């Protein structure tokens with residue numbers, strides 16, 4: 001069976017657990033997302049420990065945001081890890097995004113637009129002239145013009161961003177919940193993984209709906225990943 005367009009969010013403070021999650025799911029998961037907490041705790045060695053147990057791709061969700069020279073240096077410092085995706089804040093602007101793109105020609109630099117944790121009031125207070133959706137669409141356009149190969153957005157923004165950037169860029173969306181999920185956890189406006197893919201996303205980020213099955217063991221986690229994967233391929 002081919003791997004599904006699932007990005008598994010490896011959100012655990014324990015490296016040994018992270019490695020076991022990857023081993024349990026790697027038949028079905030295309031990409032493993034390692035976040036800032038993981039990277040600040042385990043560093044490059046932690047990323048290598050994950051790469052050692054999978055041939056799936058790595059998504060470094062570090063959300064870089066600094067002057068272009070500094071982002072270029074940070075991106076170069078990551079090149080030995082050869083991540084498929086590396087996030088940067090699109091609000092860092094064209095030159096900053098391009099600095100990351102130029103530093104990592106083999107990585108899809110991934111633009112994060114407006115954080116979905118921000119309310120419309122927050123967006124206005126920061127100083128954006130447009131609402132969150134229109135600002136996210138505009139930022140995705142800047143990111144793609146600067147060479148970003150991928151965009152992270154809310155499932156509700158997929159269609160508008162796809163219209164803005166065309167079919168080329170990869171759209172990755174968190175905030176999805178399988179129809180049979182017992183809880184949506186702290187995710188508020190969710191879509192099912194299948195609906196997100198049908199709306200134009202290339203990958204869905206899924207964490208707890210798969211990782212919580214670890215409490216029933218490795219086999220249960222493999223079966224849960226297989227079940228969600230089967231709806232997507």
Ligand code: C5P
Pocket residue numbers: 009010011035115116117154174175176185187205206207208209
């Ligand atoms: O466990 P869950 O499926 O909610 O995990 C989703 C992952 O996607 C987490 O790593 C979370 O930080 C990330 N994420 C999100 N919403 C965003 C951006 C990232 O849930 N807007």
